[in-house]
Amino acid sequence: MHIHGTCHCKAISFTATVDPTKVLACHCDDCQKMTGAPYRTVVPAMAQNVQMTGSPKHYIKTAQSGNRRDQVFCGTCGTHLYATDPDNPEIFGLRVGAIDERASLPPQLHIWCSSAMTWITDLKNAPWFSQGPASALFTPK
Ligand SMILES: [Zn+2]
Numbered sequence: 001m002h003i004h005g006t007c008h009c010k011a012i013s014f015t016a017t018v019d020p021t022k023v024l025a026c027h028c029d030d031c032q033k034m035t036g037a038p039y040r041t042v043v044p045a046m047a048q049n050v051q052m053t054g055s056p057k058h059y060i061k062t063a064q065s066g067n068r069r070d071q072v073f074c075g076t077c078g079t080h081l082y083a084t085d086p087d088n089p090e091i092f093g094l095r096v097g098a099i100d101e102r103a104s105l106p107p108q109l110h111i112w113c114s115s116a117m118t119w120i121t122d123l124k125n126a127p128w129f130s131q132g133p134a135s136a137l138f139t140p141k
């Protein structure tokens with residue numbers, strides 16, 4: 001599947017070829033912390049099948065296991081773009097949220113569920129608004 005992506009400020013854009021059956025949701029602590037979200041959705045792409053324009057920033061993250069990952073993001077707007085092995089950047093874990101065709105890339109499996117939010121499967125029970133709620137609903141008490 002051919003996909004297109006950009007960061008939020010559009011300083012960086014990319015195209016890639018991905019396999020939609022390889023999309024995963026990662027519920028690890030690092031993904032939760034770095035995205036500010038309960039999990040991150042990722043699809044792998046071979047580096048040679050990714051064309052990127054612009055100059056993203058890099059942050060080398062070291063996991064508790066000692067595993068190092070190069071986290072690549074837009075230095076202006078902060079949008080996460082992909083992560084890769086800093087010593088062997090052959091496979092890019094593209095951040096599905098930055099991909100225009102993300103609605104067609106649902107996760108096919110979940111990983112690091114030991115740290116998944118226990119309420120993740122209950123989200124359908126909260127009310128769903130087609131757009132942002134009235135400000136009164138979002139005002140802290
Ligand atoms: Zn940007």
Ligand SMILES: [Zn+2]
Pocket residue numbers: 026027028029030031032040112
């Ligand atoms: Zn993760």
